[in-house]
Amino acid sequence: MNRFRVRVFSLIALFFACAVGARAQDAPPNVWFQGTRLIFDHAVASQGELMVSTRDAGMRRFLDRLAATVSYQPQQRYVVITAADRRTVVFTLGDQSYTAGGVRAQAPVAPLADGDDAVLPFYALARALYVEPVATPSEIVLQPRIGALDVRTEGGRTTVTVRAAMPLVTTTNAESSERVQLSFAGLGSSLAPAGRAPGTAVDSIGVAVAGSTKVPITTITIQGARGATHRVLASGSPDAYTVVFESARGSVAVNAPPTPPPLAGWTPPPAGAAPGYPQTATTQPAPATAAPLIVAGRATVTGLAIEPAADDALAVRVTLSGAASYAWHRLNDNRWYVDFQNTTLTGPGRDEHPSFGAVQSVRVRQTGSSDAPAVRIAFSTTGQQRIDLAPSESGLVITVSTATTTDVARTGTGRTGGAAVVASAASPDPNASPSDTGGGTSPGWKFGANNGSKIIVLDPGHGGADPGTQHYGLVEKVLTLDIAQRLKTLLVAQGWTVRMTRETDVDPVSAENIAKMRADGKANPDDRAYLQTRCDVANNAGARLFISIHVNSAPIESARGTTVYWYKPQDAPFAQAIEKNVIPLAGTQDDGTRHENFYVVRHTSMPAVLIETAFATNPGDVALLRQPSFLQNVAQGIANGVKAYAGSPSANALSQQQ
Amino acid sequence: MLIVLFAVAVAAAWWFTTRAKQSAIGDTITVYYAKADGTTLVPWQVSLNPARGERGDAALDRRSTIFYAATQCVAGPPPGTQAVRFPAGTHVLAVDVQGSTADVDISKDVASSAEGGFAESAEFKALVWTLTQPKFGIDSVKVKIAGARVATLPGGHLGLDEPLSRSSF
Secondary structure, three states: OHHHHHHHHHHHHHHHHHHHHHHHHOOOOOEEEOOEEEOOOOEEEEOOEEEEEOOOHHHHHHHHHOOOEEEOOOOOOEEEEEOOOOOEEEEEOOEEEEEEOOEEEEOOOOOEEEOOEEEEEHHHHHHHOOEEEEEOOOOEEEEEEEEEEEEEEEOOEEEEEEEEOOOOOEEEEEOOOOEEEEEEEOOEEOOOOEOOOOOOOEEEEEEEEEEOOOOEEEEEEEEEOOOOEEEEEOOOOOOEEEEEEEOOOHHHHOOOOOOOOOOEOOOOOOOOOOOOOOOOOOOOOOOOOOEEEOOOOOEEEEEEEEEEOHHHOEEEEEEEEOOEEEEEEEOOOOEEEEEEEOEEEOOOOEEEOOOEOOEEEEEEEEEEOOOOEEEEEEEEEOOOEEEEEEEOOOEEEEEEEEEEOOOOOOEEEEEEOOOEEEOOOOOOOOOOOHHHHOOOOOOOOOOOOOOOOOEEEEEEOOEOOEOOOEEOOEEHHHHHHHHHHHHHHHHHHHOOEEEEOOOOOOOOOOHHHHHHHHHOOOOOOOOOOOOHHHHHHHHHHOOOEEEEEEEEOOOOOOOOOEEEEEOOOOHHHHHHHHHHHHHHHHOOOEEEEEEOOEHHHHOOOOOEEEEEEEEOOOHHHHHHHOOHHHHHHHHHHHHHHHHHHHOOHHHHHHHHHO | OHHHHHHHHHHHHHHHHHOOEOOOOOOEEEEEEEOOOOOOEEEEEEEOOOOOOEOOOHHHHHHHHHHHHHHHHHHOOOOOOOOEOOOOOOOEEEEEEEOOEEEEEEOHHHHOOOOOHHHHHHHHHHHHHHHOOHHHOOOEEEEEEOOEEOOEOOOOOEEOOOOEOHHHO
16 A cells, blocks of 8 residues: 555656646647637646646536546546446556556556546547547647447347437438438548448448538448338437338348347447456355354244245244244144244234235234243134245244145144344345345344234325426326325225325425434435435324335336335335235236335335336326326225235224234 | 656556556456346446556555446446436546445436436446445445435435445345
């Protein structure tokens, strides 16, 4: 570390010695860009390169024009410039080698640290951003260029994408269905014309540059194969322009590969060799970071999570501190229970009605005597279900399948524990939910149980100064309140007491919470989303359930459907019940339930869900969101889900007394 | 005089960079991005630049590599790859590494559009998975927006009051 610093600083000192000496003799040249001179205030010319600091006003202006950003931090080795099209240009301090879009290149001078800033080879950077420095007798003209022509063929369809440094201003001249001419004003090009690629729908691509150095015009002529048709594709980026050609043979000609082949033809980076390009790679499983905690004496149930498992099975994860023997029993009337001997429960008993798979109820009780305590977990199922037990060092996982069993065994015993494992191991598969992988997330005993409360808290998302998402004339805060008010009516009819975090267009924020969160360093004056107040409404009321209602949005138009998010393990069966009941009524795509660190589901102490009802960014979903009948159906679906999960409040109160 | 000084500087830089040995982290890192479904993560391999490895300072090596990984994840996969991306202009301002926690400061562009839970979830799942790859020795990720601690993202869904980890998603 120190040696490195010493070397860096010595380099900086040398550089400035040069810079000071250089100012007199080797002043930065006149640099012309986009109609004006770029004025550099922290720059020095060297070896045909222009070394410019990241704090230089000219550098800042140049990058702003290109919508590019710089990431650099003192005490770091790398300087990363992100172009508008999301390619990155990566410089390493003290090294001439750099990468642009994953392709390696050499700068004549290595970048250096300069206090809190970095000094970069400007011309190399400009080229990487598709801007070519063109020397004229009097000055250097920074000429934006068409930097890449991507040609991608899939089946009988060839997609040609033009990428440039700047938003593309195009004049299109479609001469025929087979031939199109694109003119880009203000852009030069060093692309070579390309001939025919076999098996594609494009015969040739011609590139011609006219105009002056300062105001060039590039014309690209694409000649399709005989009988081909073309259309312009909407592009996600203003810096890219895409035309698709389809051959007359259509899909007949095709040996269509299942995935698009790598970029071919005229782009500089060969896909296989470019380090910045995706390759098939397997993920290394993360090692479990479990910390064993040995507890002597009597065993204690410290956690109990009820989670959906594969094939509609229900998994109950019992976490024990200490070792315990258990015995299970199957009764004739579709009941099954397991007793943990010499074991105590850290919380009160628990009743769950998951309405999930084949499980009708789960009941947890402290039984036995004070000398010989026992904990009983009992299931009521729809039939003689297959029930698997998986003892581990941390406890026992009980999996209730939807399949029935013909096994005649009526009882069994086992032993579990010995060490309580604080399970928060990283899931090895990024796409598996924690319930699939066994990465338990429960910090301990949670009161997901039926607490006998008749109160449900509804949270219409956003409100007041926070409109939420806004697309196609829809405003999220208005829709969420509308659905919540409809749902309130339905739940009151079921016998629930309903509290709302907001009844009008306001953002519910308590001054107390703002002060507390600022004091804790968890918020700042610009942080308008103080969601704690919404959680407090439910936590302080001792609510049985919490439902937050939202409308989704995505940067990708194709994303659509309904998702119910949960965080705490006891949220999961509730989320399943809501999703299962909303989908048939709403008619939206079933995007399933997802485990997610959303604030309101994490910071509420009862089973809680956040439903993203539909996407305000998908035209199909937008058409639905515009219909009051859809909003009513969503409300009805949620109400049905509540009933399926928790029954009606009067029935719960009755079962609590028993 | 000037030329001599510069020659010395360049020679020093050359000497410095060629004294490389094999890094403990290796020459490539894994960066994740979220597919269009908003939850499926795709890993891609990114070479460190340059692939020379460590310069005899393991702490600098680790800190720089984690910073690099964060910038690559926020920039997202190459153009043309369909992915749920951070809003335009979003970039990493700083990454501080304290033990097994990375504290990432992201530019305010991340708040430039009020996003739904879908995008917040996809973006930060990819970031957390990238930074917690085993060889970095990071297990939790704190997030700041333009230097400030926030309770949630401005979109108002994802909680940022507690460090994020792989089990957050």
